[in-house]
Amino acid sequence: MIIGLLTAVAASACYGTGSVLQAVGSRKSARQEAAKASSGAVTQHGGPSLASTAKAAVTWEFMVGTVLDFIGFGLGALAARLLPLFLSQTVISANLVITAVLSIKLLNIRLTRPEWASIAVVCSALVLLATAAGPEGSGATPLSTHWWLLIASVALIGGGTLIVRLLGGRAAILAGLLSGLGFGALGVGVRVLNGVDPFHLPSLLADPALYAILVAGVGGMYLHTVALQIGSVNGATAALVVGETVVPGILGVLWLGDSSRPGFAWMAILGFVVAVAGAVAVAWFGEPDSAPEAAHDSIGQADPEPSADKAPRAAV
Template structure:
């Protein structure tokens, strides 16, 4: 249990740091597109084009953040094998808190009292969860279930990407939810993956869950990048947290046999609900009104953009030119 918790915390730290760097890279790309008055950076619906997203992905900040994400993915995969999903996914989602704290040092952001309270709530909830968590379930599932996971991942990522592109600049919340569902499916896939223990390559390659992991991971990363480009809106981050924690947590209990310690079910449920609510609050209260209060900016050299405490970058409306944004950040 201790090794699993330490692994999940390390994964959370990697994801939190990577989120800041990816947000800065995404905003740098968006500002360049806006400064060049580019029409190729937007779809006809006002959302970022594939070429715009690709440009964001090759900034050095985004590349470093992506490397940290891959490290976080490996650590998170290990945590998902060692802990109940309702605990591992919740600890990993606490990267919002790590991002908020890192933003004070790296981005000059000053957190308000509500943000500090929200961070304290999340930390308290994680203590409750760690205290209540019992042994993880076996993770055994039928082959048909693995196929259903792959089908669901394709539908969520494929269909969701199409809808996000059609909605354009109004899709930040939906993109956040879909990316969270993708990361949640990834966690479930890692948990049920065959051919890992003991390692057997033919079994691994024949498991549909492996391809569900690839689809959900790559698709979730893409939709997360789109959400950062569209704008930092509190609804998007809240949706990401819910998708990444609630869905796999419930599946872990109902499907994989995850459980709490005897007599501690109430504490596990309380900790889970409070952790999700606290993470959403970090995102919600971290959204500055009017793009001023609560943000910090890097040196005025055009190389980066403001990032709010929830960990997603927020450029001003003149910089991003993204109308009708709803509120969120991861």
Template sequence: MLIGLSAALLACLGYGVASVLQAYAARRSAAAAEARGVGGQLTETGAPTVASTVAAALTVWFIVGTALDVVGFVGNSVSARLIPLFLSQTIMSANLIITAVLGITVLGIRLHRREWIAIITVILALAALGTAAGHEGGGSDDPAMHWGVLIAAVLLFTVSQLVVRHLGSRGAVTAGLAAGLLFGALAIAVRIVGGIDPLSLPTLLADPAAWTIAIAGVGGFYLHTVALQLGSVNGATAALVVGETVIPGIAGVLLLGDTARPGWQWLAILGFVLAIGGAVAVAVFGNLSAVREHADT
């Protein structure tokens, strides 16, 4: 349990710092392109082009953020196999707090009282979940689940691409939510993938869950980058947090045998709901603030 909790906290720190550095890089990349008079950065709807997203991803600070994402991924993978998914994924939702606090210094973001209240709600919810969490369940050998999570990840990435392109400049929260859902699929795939213990490369490579890890990881990373280009880093990250927490948490309880401590189920449910509610509030408030700031400029 202690190793799993430590890994989740490491992932939380890595993802939180990475989001701020990547948002900073995306802003600098866009400003530099504008200063050079480079066109074609946005589609007709206001969504970033693939070229502009790639350009942002190749900047130094974005690459540093990506390295921290790798650290977060390792921590996420370890925690997903050692502690209940509703606990590991919700601990990682605390990266929202790191992103918000660092955003004040690095990005000059000003948080309102309502956003601080939402962030504090997330902190209290995490404490409740940590108190109520029991033991993690196991994996699953059901081929339907292994193929199902792969098909869901592919469909989600394809549909979200179309929706975000259609929404354009209004698609930050949608892109962040889709990225979170893909990361949630990744967490489920990490739990159920075969060929890990004991290590067997043929078994691992033949498992659809392993391909889900690759597709959901790359797709989630891309959509999160798009979300950071489109809107508030707090709003995009909070939407991501909702996606990567809800589905794995529910799947862990209903399908994989994750449990709360006997008699503490009510606290686990309360903590889970409050954590999601707080993250949703930050996403909505952060997006509204970004829209108002853009309108003022």
């Protein structure tokens, strides 16, 4: 349990730091595209084009942030194998708190009293969850459910990407939610993956959950980048947290046999709800007064400096 918690906290730190760097890279690219007055930087619906998203991904800040994300992914995958999903995913989602704190130093942003209070709420909720968490389930599931996970991941990322591109500059909240759901599907896939313990390569390669992980991970990263390019929307960050925390947590209990300690179910539920609410509050109160309207229709109207709420993480 202790090793799992430490691993989840380390993953959260990697994701939180990576989020700040990715936000800087995404917005630097957006400003450069706007300065060029490049009509190819946006789609006909006002969202970032594939070319502009690719350019954001090759800035050095974004690349360093991505490396941290991959490290966080490895640590998060290990945490998902060691802890109940409702605990591991919630601890990892606390990277929003880490992002907010790091933004003080890296982005010269001052946190308000409501933000500090929200951070304290999240930390308290994590203590409740850690206290209430019991043994994780076995993760043993029929192969048919792994196929369903793959189908759901393809439908989520494929259909979601199409809708986001159609909505354009209005899709920040949806992009955040879909990226969170993608990272949640990734966490579930890691948990049920065959051929890991003990390691057996043929079983690993034959498991549809492996390909669900790849689809959900790559798609979630793309949608995360789009959300960062579109603009600062507090709801997008909140939606990401809900997507990556609530759905995997429920699936862990109903599908994988995760449970709390005897007599501590109420504490687990309370901690879970309070943690999500606190993360939403961090995003909500982190919206600067000078932020542009949420529904900007061009990435050229992005803020010159990203803030903590503009940096939702790419999570497991």
